[in-house]
Amino acid sequence: MRIIAYQSGAGTALGVMDGTDSFIPLADAAPDLPSDLVAILAMPDGLDRVRAAVAGRAGTQALADARLKPFLGRANALWALALNFKTHIEETGLTTSRLHPHLFLRTAASYVGHGEPILAPHEDVARAFDYEGELAVVIGRGGRHIPRDRALDHVAGYSCLNEGSVREYQHHNRQFGLGKNFEASGSYGPWLVTADEFGDPARHRVKTRVNGVTRQDAPLDDMLFDVAGTIAYLSQAYTLRPGDLIAMGTPGALHPAEDDVDGRDLSRQFGTFKTPGLVHMRPGDRVEVEIDGIGVLSNPIQGDTAPAYTDGRHV
Template sequence: MRFASVRTAAGASWGVVANGAVHPIDAATAEAFPTLKHAIAAAALKAVHDRHESWDAIPVDEVEWAPLIPEPGKILCVGLNYEKHREETARPVVAHPTIFTRFADSQTGHRQPIVRPIVSEKLDYEGELALVIGKRGRAIAARDALDHIAGFSCYNDGSVRDWQHHTMQFTPGKNFPGTGAFGPWLVTPDEFGDIPSKRIRTRLNGEVMQDAHFSELIFGLDRLIEYVSAFTPLEPGDVIVTGTPGGVGAKRKPPVFMKPGDHVEVEIEGIGVLRNGIADELAP
């Protein structure tokens, strides 16, 4: 099953993705579950999916996409979670995941621009697998962790590198408005299938810049959920962005940064392609 958050003439909505179209929810469903996050929390995705065939259908190339979860309580991002990326950054081997946060209002949707801020020209791509929490938990054991996942999507954790490296803390460079692309849709675990075998690739203007399999993750999804839930409760709709492979623009020689007019794609087998253009921030 696949679900997406969209914008329609009536405002923010969400719906089922099937047969090349998005089926926005009807009025009765919207009253019960105003957002995708509400439906996840109520464990109602299958019930909603079972009713979608009677709803309107908008072809996917005509949809205005919103960030998959526009209002997550938490976005927890993982740094340095592929060995090639750790090596290219010259960071030491660590025993625990590197966790930082992204704010909900820094996100953008599929086919919406990723925004290069006025204060920097060092906007970098980071293609990643995102997981969305489906069931509340605290101190979740690794053996139970995958049962807490509602589904998966693509994420481009756009990074403003000079601001990221002002200090040892990543937060400023990861939270400029419109830099975190999330989508296009949620794929439920039963459809996504075997995680380690899946491949992720990031392309900039058609050139492959990152290419890896999820078997290369240093800390697997079960370990990430176990670790994060040890220090904070995980709630339905929370997002964990699981790390980027090697090949980031900042570590290339010469460096490659995204600029207005560029197009970036994050493709994950079993999900699809998250596409975004790059635009400059408008002056305040």
């Protein structure tokens, strides 16, 4: 089952995909269910009720006519792992613990949905704005001190994620969270694929394309810490809640082909680590993250406005 969130009037509604081109509005199939996915995940039988409600129904709305939104809204916690792919560790030359995942948090305001513009910082603010294709894990059943062998039982499903990273701000100090939380700098989607449909995460792979050129391509079993181990570790510290999201880290860049002018031009890179095959996200680009078994998350890159004071009254 694949669940989307889409703009409906002034709010957000949920739908269930029927094939690849159309979906069933959940409000039509089950008007008694919440319009918020986190609230559904918090119900003991929420996903089962969604599945039963849409069984045998055909899609009535075209996906092409919908504006998709982040399906978790403002979830309790949006975790992310740094330096979790071996190829990414190798290309940066950075060291990380082999015993404990390197974790940080993102805000809901830093994510947009499939098809929505990701905002590249104005060049007066930063220029090293990098894509990071990742697997997103969504918790469906909360828990504390979850054993590793039961961790995947707590997963509602999976999605694609692009963790836009502003490298200059990551290196301002030891806590690099602000560089991971610029306004509308990342995305996830296009939908939640339930765990029963996706299967074992280690059997899939992630690819990232920029303007049609593949920049990342790696199996998900290249992760230093897998999904089950990460869930078990997080739950030692606090009670995981339904709707918590975990971004599992990104692989290294693919080595550029001989005719890949952009990938070989290190003079156009502004980050600390000059990496062949890496290109920054720039206004006018389109970035796609594909995970087999889920689909393709696609976003245009749009330039943020020039720095100017706002007082927050209209946020």
